Amino acid sequence: MSMNTPDARTDQPRETRIGDRIWLSAPGVYRIVLTTGYETGDVNVWLLDGDEPVLFDAGTGTDASNNELRGALADIGRKMTDIRMLLLTHAHIDHCGGAGMVAGEAGCPVLVHESELRRVRDFKAVSRVEVEAMAPVLDLMGFEGDVGDRARTMLDSLSSTAVPCPDAMPLPEVVDIGGRRISWSYRPGHSPADVVFLMDDMPLAFTGDHILPHVASSPALDYRDQGMYHQALPRYRASLVESASLTRLTGCPGHGATFADVGARARMIMRTQEIRLSRVRGIVTKTGARTVFQVTCELFGRNFRWEILMLANETAGYLKVLTDEGVVAMQRAPGVPDRFIPMADGSVESGSGGRWPTDAGHNRIVTS
Numbered sequence: 330m331s332m333n334t335p336d337a338r339t340d341q342p343r344e345t346r347i348g349d350r351i352w353l354s355a356p357g358v359y360r361i362v363l364t365t366g367y368e369t370g371d372v373n374v375w376l377l378d379g380d381e382p383v384l385f386d387a388g389t390g391t392d393a394s395n396n397e398l399r400g401a402l403a404d405i406g407r408k409m410t411d412i413r414m415l416l417l418t419h420a421h422i423d424h425c426g427g428a429g430m431v432a433g434e435a436g437c438p439v440l441v442h443e444s445e446l447r448r449v450r451d452f453k454a455v456s457r458v459e460v461e462a463m464a465p466v467l468d469l470m471g472f473e474g475d476v477g478d479r480a481r482t483m484l485d486s487l488s489s490t491a492v493p494c495p496d497a498m499p500l501p502e503v504v505d506i507g508g509r510r511i512s513w514s515y516r517p518g519h520s521p522a523d524v525v526f527l528m529d530d531m532p533l534a535f536t537g538d539h540i541l542p543h544v545a546s547s548p549a550l551d552y553r554d555q556g557m558y559h560q561a562l563p564r565y566r567a568s569l570v571e572s573a574s575l576t577r578l579t580g581c582p583g584h585g586a587t588f589a590d591v592g593a594r595a596r597m598i599m600r601t602q603e604i605r606l607s608r609v610r611g612i613v614t615k616t617g618a619r620t621v622f623q624v625t626c627e628l629f630g631r632n633f634r635w636e637i638l639m640l641a642n643e644t645a646g647y648l649k650v651l652t653d654e655g656v657v658a659m660q661r662a663p664g665v666p667d668r669f670i671p672m673a674d675g676s677v678e679s680g681s682g683g684r685w686p687t688d689a690g691h692n693r694i695v696t697s
Contacts, residue, residue, distance in 0.1 A: 341542075342579050342587045348404045350397060354587045355533060355579070361401040363388040365423045369636070372423045374398060375535060375581055376405065377528075381413040381507030385526065385535045386583065390426030391490045398427065409434040414506055416513075418537025419520040420445035421549075422452070422487045424583060429492030442515060443499040445522035452491035460485045462552040463638070469556060470641050471620025471666030480638050500524065516572060518565020519546040521553075525572065525591075534578045534591045539568065542580065542588035545601045547639035548646065556661075562646020566602065569595045609647040613657050613669055620666045621645050 344352040344360065352360040359376040366389065375385040388394035402408055412435040417425045420441060428449055432439045441449050448455040460481045467477035504511040510529040516539045517523050526535040538546050548561030576592035588594060605628065612618050612627045625637065625644040648669050651657045657669040 341589055344586055348401065351401050351404055352586070354581060355531060358531070358533065358581070359401075359405055360581070360587070361398060363394045363397045365389050365394070366391060367423060369423070370584065373581075373583055373585075374401075376402070376407070377509075378405070378407070379507050379509065382407060382411050383414045383416060383506060383511070384412050384431060385416050385581075386418055386424040386537070387415060387427035387431045389423050389490050390428075390430055390492045394490075395427055395430050398431075410436070412437050414504070415439045416500075416504065416511070416526060416535075417441040417449065417522075418526070418535060418539070418583060419523045420448045421520055421538070422491050424537065425449055426452070426487075426491035428497065429494040432494050432496065433492070439494050439497040440500045440504070441497055442522040442524050444517070445520070446497060446499055448522075449493075449497040450495050451493050452488040453493070456485050456488040459552045462555070463550070466550070466552070466555060466558050467638075467641075469558065469621075469661070469667050470645065471622040471668075472641075473622060476622075476637065484638065514571065516568035518548045518561055518568045520549045521551050523568065525575070527575075527578075532578050533581055534575055535581045536572075536583070536591060538583040540572060540580055540591060540594050540598065541582045542585045542594070544584075545598045547636070547643045550638045550642040558642060559645040559649035561642050562602075563649070565646075566599065569599050573599070605643075606647045606650060609644065610651060610656060613648070613651065614671045619668045619670065621648065621669075622666070624648065624669070 342354070344354045347353050350362040354360045357378040359378065361374045361376060362371045363374055365372050372388060373386065374388055377383040377385070388398055399409060409431065412431060414437050415428060415431050417428060417440065425441070428439050431437065439449065463481055500513060512527045512529065513524045516525050519538045523537055523539045525539055548565040550558065551561055554560050572595040573592045575595070576590055578591045580588045580591045580594060582588065608628055609624060612624050616627055618624045618627050621641050621644055625641045628644055629640045648657065652659050655672055657671055660668045660670060
């Protein structure tokens, strides 16, 4: 789930449509658009053609998605058995659910960042652990009614379409294939496993969902963070700061068309986050919202799809910033949701004040 942002630039790269779901984005680079069945819409799979063709991402793994991918490859003049490698930008199901199918039919290696290797090897097993671990976190966030249960059920169901890929391997430092070098940079935040792939011989960056052309992706709730559930937004922000240096590169995203200047787009997303931070500051000081869930509903609305998990996690990141700034104090007590109380004249309006436990990473959002 994400919020619309203005396009970073108006001189967007031109793509040539060559099929029902196929665009030629650069010489030998094809954007294949697959259906997901989710309200978030279609997803991109990228084919880097050449002597040893490479796929970036694999779709959901549903029969419809798999057949669309096979059909698109055929329209380009390729078949699944031509694929020599599958690279995954991250381990969300709409991008990696078809990894096992591609590996099985192509007989090719599947490479993913080591942080989500276990998930790609066995989606369902990790999903069971994830859903169970999220229950106490959602309680801390103050999820109300059956919203959390429905969100977790929806999240668990996503793995049902995925084809496991037990032979998936961690990314090496550099990928060498067909005389080409593909480097990558770790950019966690939207998910624990986000990477951006860079071509040595072309000014392209395969950004997955780390940077999208028209929306600012929300950071994903990582069940491994447990009570430190605010950490994804600071991680995402730190990754965007790194990606802001990727100027003059065309972005090849996980959703939507190619876009100009990855670095400019990263900076625009950071400005969008500053706007949201300002809105959260107003919400907690003026509306009476006290829990992460309540503030999330004020910020993003009460659209209770499974994406509420990501939105709540993003909101938690903003609340962490406000606790660092002394705008609010966090209160945590056994058996009740975390509460965020506005400070008044250096003291908490009610109860005793406190700060969130400090992590070792980036805690603050700073204006660029």
